[in-house]
Amino acid sequence: AYGLAGKGRKVTVLDAPTETNKASRTNVGLIWCQSKFLHLPNYAKWGFISSRLFPELVRELEEATGQKIPVNFTGGIIPVLSEADYQKRGDYIEKLREALGEYKGNMIDRAELEKKLPKIGWGPEVCGAAWCEEDGVIDPLALLRAFRAALPKVGVDYRQTLVFDVRPHAGGYRVTTRDGVFDCGRVVLAAGLSNRRFAHFALPSLPVYPDKGQVLLVERMPYVMPIPVLGVTQTFGGTTIIGFRHEKAAHHTQVVPEAVAGEGAWAIRVWPELGKKRLLRAWSGLRVMPEDNMAIYSRLPGHPDAVLINTHSAVTMAAAHARLLPDFILGGELPETAREMTLKRFGYAC
Ligand SMILES: Cc1cc2nc3c(=O)[nH]c(=O)nc-3n(C[C@H](O)[C@H](O)[C@H](O)COP(=O)(O)OP(=O)(O)OC[C@H]3O[C@@H](n4cnc5c(N)ncnc54)[C@H](O)[C@@H]3O)c2cc1C
Structure with missing residues (x-):
């Protein structure tokens, strides 16, 4: 409109x-293009096109409304917890680079990850991450x-x-x-x-179905994540949203604790500090998912x-x-x- x-x-x-x-009111606000849609290269490209158009749109909306829109166009990180996963993600990125002709991202080792987000105490299993400079996060x-x-x-x-x-x-x-x-x-x-x-x-x-997501919200902590991390993303207010579930559950929108517990445990392996904090809330939302994604x-x-x-x-x-x-x-x-x-x-x- x-x-x-x-x-x-x-x-x-x-x-x-x-x-x-x-x-629109339950999502994480990631502007996320990396490491996906190898099987749909034009859709992958479409995400990158949008990410490049974002800064100008945000500037325009802020000027038109006088409202500040918190946003970080700082790139994005997917942490990996095993050498096998590191290898698998690296292979995927190389195939994506080939399919798209250009890809501004790569795997980074743990030392580089620590340099990018020095205030996060990464868990001992974190051996590196997938990195893409064209990702970001906005307060949705x-x-x-x-x-x-x-x-x-x-x-x-x-x-x-x-x-x-x-x-x-x-x-x-x-x-x-x-x-x-x-x-x-x-x-x-x-x-x-x-x-x-x-x-x-x-x-x-219409070939579109509800794809249920469920997330957990961890209490406020000092802001340490200027670069968003997928699946365990600190918000601009200091809370952290955990979750990356995709479920086919028709229009069932209740939170199922057993289902999200796995993501909570994964998040603590990535960032052990979270395990000492309180969960404030959990919520679910229905993504709007075309049948072929x-x-x-x-x-x-x-x-x-x-x-x-x-x-x-x-x-x-x-x-x-x-x-x-x-x-x-x-x-x-x-x-x-x-x-x-x-x-x-x-x-x-x-
Ligand atoms: C847990 C979760 C996390 C997500 N994280 C991200 C993320 O990090 N990054 C990202 O890009 N995407 C994310 N998404 C996906 C994103 O939220 C959706 O793609 C987006 O909200 C879809 O927008 P939409 O307007 O098509 O549909 P919806 O957000 O479902 O909005 C539908 C709109 O239609 C209106 N509407 C519906 N029925 C009627 C009616 N009968 N009469 C009048 N109006 C009606 C509603 O008022 C609403 O405004 C996430 C989704 C979930 C569930």
Whole structure:
């Protein structure tokens, strides 16, 4: 919506109150591109494109709103606890470097890791890490708040209401909400898992499923992690979020202590100090996961004016979404790197 308004379009956002589908409010805020998607090289590239667009977007949002968005574009670290894992991750990175043509990362040994984050007392098993200079971390709620504050400033009409239904109507679309109906010429379905219901008028079944994550939050400690560590990430406020689970549990959103205990034990092996601290909270969230793990940016079959947007890692992708999707939504082509990310790959004509 923010990007579309920048194109001079009249945009209305219909967004549910926070209780509905709230991955946007349960995530870690990592801008994370490294060590993934060897099997989907263009999707891996898309993450790097977004990461490079982020600093300018943050600067712009801060200027527009006067709000500070805590962010570190300092690179990112994945700690490894065995020589075998070190080797495996190193091999993966080399294959990724070859597939992408460029990759600003490598394995680092323990001494180098200690130099990067000297204030962390690493566990004795930590033998090194995967490192990528293009990763980072942002306060995800501050980013969300800034987008929300920026919307009215760029002319977007933001309404908090529950959408019940979306249907073709009079050559455009009718969106029925708790607060009445809205008619429009173009519609963008970007409602996370609710898209499965809203896209029904054009698609019998959207290939997107809920991927449950559960995390633990450790009490505040002095800030020692300016470079984010995957799976055990200190927030800007000093608390630490532990967790990297992916579970298929339909819409079950309760925290299951037995399930997250394994991550807690792993985190203490990485950073033993955590074992002496209190857990403050645990929460879960449902990621929005396309069945083949790649983003879906697509017109709906038979509906050139209805666009669907669904992806996981949507914090990482936020800058690419704001900058590079509006032209597509308005009838243009997707950027070259994202061209295969439509519903065509699932057999739909669109
Ligand atoms: C534990 C966890 C950790 C994560 N960590 C990261 C991370 O570090 N980095 C990263 O890049 N990604 C991370 N993610 C993923 C990221 O949070 C999601 O990709 C992102 O939130 C998806 O955004 P979305 O807007 O598509 O969907 P959602 O966040 O689910 O939001 C859906 C939106 O649609 C609206 N909506 C839904 N139904 C209706 C309705 N009926 N009427 C009106 N509005 C409706 C909601 O109000 C909401 O605004 C994490 C996810 C989880 C669960």
